[in-house]
Amino acid sequence: MSDNTLNATVKWLDDLTFVAESGSGHQMVLDGHAKTAASPMEAILVAAGSCASVDVVSILQKARQAVHHCECRVVGERVSDTPKVFKKVHLEFIVTGEAIVESHVDRAVKLSADKYCSVAKMLEASVEMSHSYKIIEA
Structure with missing residues (x-):
């Protein structure tokens, strides 16, 4: 992969909550309702x-x-x-x-x-x- 390419993976946890992982290995949780994490x-x-x-x-x-x-x-x-x-x-x-x-x-x-x-x-x-x-x- 070139230096100009970034990637991420987003996996569904439950309800409208997802965990995203960047290509560099860092994770964040996102929530479509903004109740348990940032939207x-x-x-x-x-x-x-x-x-x-x-x-x-x-x-x-x-x-x-x-x-x-x-x-x-x-x-x-x-x-x-x-x-x-x-x-x-x-x-x-x-x-x-x-x-x-x-x-x-x-x-x-x-x-x-x-x-x-x-x-x-x-x-x-x-x-x-x-x-x-x-x-x-x-």
């Missing part, structure tokens, strides 16, 4: 937030910013008709650290959104994506 649509938000967070933290570390904590709050707004796809997704980054330079955070968020976050780039083809950030002094 598949929630997993998309988690994927977007974690993908973008990897970018933002990595870029800030390369810029030698003293980041202590980074949180990404993701809100997805869905259409009312089935299939209830996302129409808007907003990612808000809360970056905590010492003497964090705002221009570095702004640049990191923009680079993630415009260039690096493959999940967000895939979503933006049909979803209105937006981003914001806050900086908190440690």
Whole structure:
């Protein structure tokens, strides 16, 4: 399998609960009712937030910013008709650290959104994506 190919297996457990295993061997449980685990649509938000967070933290570390904590709050707004796809997704980054330079955070968020976050780039083809950030002094 090439470096450009990823795979996963999803197995039914019971009711509408499934266990997914990535090709790298990591597992997560998903629940169509969102009672015992995240729903598949929630997993998309988690994927977007974690993908973008990897970018933002990595870029800030390369810029030698003293980041202590980074949180990404993701809100997805869905259409009312089935299939209830996302129409808007907003990612808000809360970056905590010492003497964090705002221009570095702004640049990191923009680079993630415009260039690096493959999940967000895939979503933006049909979803209105937006981003914001806050900086908190440690």
